[in-house]
Amino acid sequence: MAASTAVKIVPLGDKVVLKRQEAETTTSGGIVLPDSAQNKPQRGEVIAIGDGHVKSDGTKIPLTVKEGDKVIFSSxxxxxxxxxxxxxLLLRESDILATF
Structure with a gap:
């Protein structure tokens, strides 16, 4: 039996793992941007989520986002x-601003 080379990231608590969307390499007018001029996009896809927020009484509240969601997050x-x-990108769910 061959060992799997895929690595699974399991975030804890209210953490979310995102795959950042690729940076735009050209402008709408067709001008090619050099790497130094490309901004890191603030959009991505949720790859994995933690098991939820822990309230002060110890109960857990599930996260709002789910795997596969497309999101916009803080800079x-x-x-x-x-x-x-x-x-x-590993971040807290509270750093996610919106889904689309």
Whole structure:
């Protein structure tokens, strides 16, 4: 039996793992942007979610977002992590501003 090379990230609590949307490489007019001029997008897709917020009495409230949701998040939210060849963003659900 071959070992799986896929790594599964399991966020804890109210944390969410996102795959950031690719940066725009051209403008609407067709001008190619150099890497230094490309902004990191504030959009991404939810890859994994934690098991929820813990209230002061110890009960858990499930997260609002779910795997596969497309979201918009705060500019400087979360921590960038690299797993294998893939880059992800790990942040709190509260840093997510909207779904689309």
């Amino acid at each position: 400087y939210a979360g921590d960038e992590i690299k797993v294998g060849d893939e880059d992800y």
